[in-house]
Amino acid sequence: MTALRPVAWRAWRRRITSRIAVALCALSVIVALIPLGFILFFVVSKGILALNWNFFTKMPVPVGETGGGMANAIVGTLMMSGLGALLAIPIGIISGVYMSEYAGSRLASAVRFAADTLNGVPSIVIGVFVYGIAVVPFKQFTMLAGGLALGIMMIPIIARTTEELLKLVPNTLREGALALGATRGRAVLSVVLPAALPGIITGVLLALARIAGETAPLLFTSLNNSFWNVIPTQPTASLTVQIYAYAQSAYEDWHRQAWAGALVLVAIVLLCSILARAATRRLERMSLGS
Amino acid sequence: MKTTRGSGDLGFRVFTGAFALLLLAIVTGIGVVLYHESVLSIHQFGFKFWVTDIWDPVSGEFGARPFIWGTLYSSLLALLVSAPISLGVATYLSELCPPQFRQPLIFLTELLAAIPSIVYGIWGMFVLVPLVRRLELATPESLRGFPLFSGPPIGLGMLSAALILAVMITPFISSLAREVLKQVPRMQREGAYALGATRWEAIRVALAYGRTGIVGAIMLGLGRALGETMAVTMVIGNTPKIAASLFAPQYTMSAVIANEFTEATGDLHRHALIEIGLVLFIITLVVNALSRLLIWNMNRRTVAKGKPKAEPAVVGAPA
Numbered sequence: 262m263t264a265l266r267p268v269a270w271r272a273w274r275r276r277i278t279s280r281i282a283v284a285l286c287a288l289s290v291i292v293a294l295i296p297l298g299f300i301l302f303f304v305v306s307k308g309i310l311a312l313n314w315n316f317f318t319k320m321p322v323p324v325g326e327t328g329g330g331m332a333n334a335i336v337g338t339l340m341m342s343g344l345g346a347l348l349a350i351p352i353g354i355i356s357g358v359y360m361s362e363y364a365g366s367r368l369a370s371a372v373r374f375a376a377d378t379l380n381g382v383p384s385i386v387i388g389v390f391v392y393g394i395a396v397v398p399f400k401q402f403t404m405l406a407g408g409l410a411l412g413i414m415m416i417p418i419i420a421r422t423t424e425e426l427l428k429l430v431p432n433t434l435r436e437g438a439l440a441l442g443a444t445r446g447r448a449v450l451s452v453v454l455p456a457a458l459p460g461i462i463t464g465v466l467l468a469l470a471r472i473a474g475e476t477a478p479l480l481f482t483s484l485n486n487s488f489w490n491v492i493p494t495q496p497t498a499s500l501t502v503q504i505y506a507y508a509q510s511a512y513e514d515w516h517r518q519a520w521a522g523a524l525v526l527v528a529i530v531l532l533c534s535i536l537a538r539a540a541t542r543r544l545e546r547m548s549l550g551s
Numbered sequence: 552m553k554t555t556r557g558s559g560d561l562g563f564r565v566f567t568g569a570f571a572l573l574l575l576a577i578v579t580g581i582g583v584v585l586y587h588e589s590v591l592s593i594h595q596f597g598f599k600f601w602v603t604d605i606w607d608p609v610s611g612e613f614g615a616r617p618f619i620w621g622t623l624y625s626s627l628l629a630l631l632v633s634a635p636i637s638l639g640v641a642t643y644l645s646e647l648c649p650p651q652f653r654q655p656l657i658f659l660t661e662l663l664a665a666i667p668s669i670v671y672g673i674w675g676m677f678v679l680v681p682l683v684r685r686l687e688l689a690t691p692e693s694l695r696g697f698p699l700f701s702g703p704p705i706g707l708g709m710l711s712a713a714l715i716l717a718v719m720i721t722p723f724i725s726s727l728a729r730e731v732l733k734q735v736p737r738m739q740r741e742g743a744y745a746l747g748a749t750r751w752e753a754i755r756v757a758l759a760y761g762r763t764g765i766v767g768a769i770m771l772g773l774g775r776a777l778g779e780t781m782a783v784t785m786v787i788g789n790t791p792k793i794a795a796s797l798f799a800p801q802y803t804m805s806a807v808i809a810n811e812f813t814e815a816t817g818d819l820h821r822h823a824l825i826e827i828g829l830v831l832f833i834i835t836l837v838v839n840a841l842s843r844l845l846i847w848n849m850n851r852r853t854v855a856k857g858k859p860k861a862e863p864a865v866v867g868a869p870a
Contacts, residue, residue: 289643296718379578381775389812394584413577444560444563475668508785520673526667526669538658
């Protein structure tokens with residue numbers, strides 16, 4: 262059949278198909294970005310209404326009273342993210358070094374697989390796991406448990422980023438250090454890691470951006486707390502769990518606060534992403550220079 | 552390539568290796584702890600747990616089928632919406648986009664991936680759900696008879712959950728698919744052009760070349776959707792009832808854990824919830840492993856054809 266059709270018609274049809282397909286691809290970018298605009302618009306426009314100085318400095322107020330803020334939750338989120346980072350940065354970087362420096366070994370492949378798997382484990386499952394190892398034995402919801410859950414989520418991100426970046430460091434640097442008589446450990450510590458440092462900072466920032474917005478792993482590890490708490494062994498409020506609680510409530514004022522919290526959260530995440538990009542850009546310039 | 556064994560610094564290897572082992576220990580530990588914390592329910596209900604529809608903490612009857620249904624249904628619906636769009640985005644960004652727009656557009660899609668789940672949730676609750684309710688109310692009576700559209704038009708339900716999941720996994724899949732397309736050798740496209748292919752025909756050649764990797768990317772997206780918790784919990788309506796209807800409020804595995812865990816009425820209830828967590832863990836493990844295998848396979852093939860290229864990008868950290 263096709264052989265009978267005029268060649269020109271077929272060429273025309275192919276061109277049109279191509280045009281349509283290309284247009285559909287461009288359209289899908291627009292479709293994918295519409296929700297982004299939609300979400301940012303609502304978060305900013307609704308959040309800004311309830312966002313004021315009190316939001317950062319005042320404690321939550323009981324139902325019925327208006328005003329108040331999320332000071333305790335903001336501090337809780339910062340402290341638990343800090344605890345998570347404290348745990349995840351050394352473990353992540355050192356295991357990343359192993360994966361990159363001994364890339365061919367069987368253990369490295371197994372660990373790489375474990376890191377990717379851990380990255381795909383739903384955050385709620387991490388929460389249940391930490392509940393089992395850090396809440397059940399002490400019969401107490403704690404800030405430490407929350408930090409542990411966040412830290413576990415950060416480890417694979419930092420480990421894989423470190424690995425990828427150490428691989429980018431030119432092998433001649435490594436060999437140069439070894440040729441000067443440095444041990445492998447010394448070579449990594451004084452030459453390879455510093456060269457990759459901006460990129461590793463990027464990884465840490467991206468990991469922070471991801472865990473600062475996590476709710477599910479905190480629901481039954483750090484729980485929540487309507488009071489001021491900086492004691493690591495007590496239940497602790499977090500921005501995300503507080504937003505969740507307020508959003509589920511029936512009070513208009515709490516809804517407003519939840520939107521304000523969402524705005525603060527998005528701002529934190531955005532800040533981390535932009536900082537991370539700046540760090541990456543520096544790294545790119547450096548590697549182009551070398 | 553690397554002089555791995557040159558220096559023979561055993562201490563360093565053992566030290567870093569010990570930390571690396573920790574990652575393996577965590578993954579194994581999750582399985583062990585979740586099993587240990589759910590034995591009560593596993594022993595009491597056995598396989599029946601997975602085929603029973605009744606979830607009644609008060610009388611101590613626990614069956615998880617409605618949650619499995621809700622999780623699978625919402626994730627597959629989300630994939631149905633998201634996969635074509637994600638592939639379109641990936642194709643546009645890697646093959647078609649004018650260079651000066653590429654970086655900004657990539658940044659915007661990554662931003663979508665960076666927005667926290669709880670923010671999607673609050674937006675879903677207060678913006679998307681009312682919109683969906685309007686849509687449901689506007690559905691003509693003649694359609695309401697079909698099982699797909701039956702149920703109360705309250706907005707909270709499967710449709711809202713699937714839509715929000717679709718939005719959340721689209722940047723994820725598209726970024727992975729973009730990585731895959733980046734690995735397709737230039738020669739593939741140039742060969743197609745040389746044979747007189749149109750733009751789209753050349754792209755189809757590239758897509759076909761990367762199909763294993765692309766399937767892997769879509770499956771990783773599925774893994775994400777299966778485990779997503781907060782946003783879904785806030786819009787799906789939390790009703791443990793199996794229904795084919797898009798409008799019916801339903802429930803997912805992760806949502807029931809999030810909702811009931813701290814208020815569990817007793818050990819059996821808690822163990823039943825943790826058993827759901829255990830199965831969610833196993834499902835995501837399998838889905839992730841399969842998709843990694845696919846992407847890895849694709850990379851190996853590319854490398855074998857003489858294009859040196861590293862591992863797939865870090866997942867989760869927007870590449």
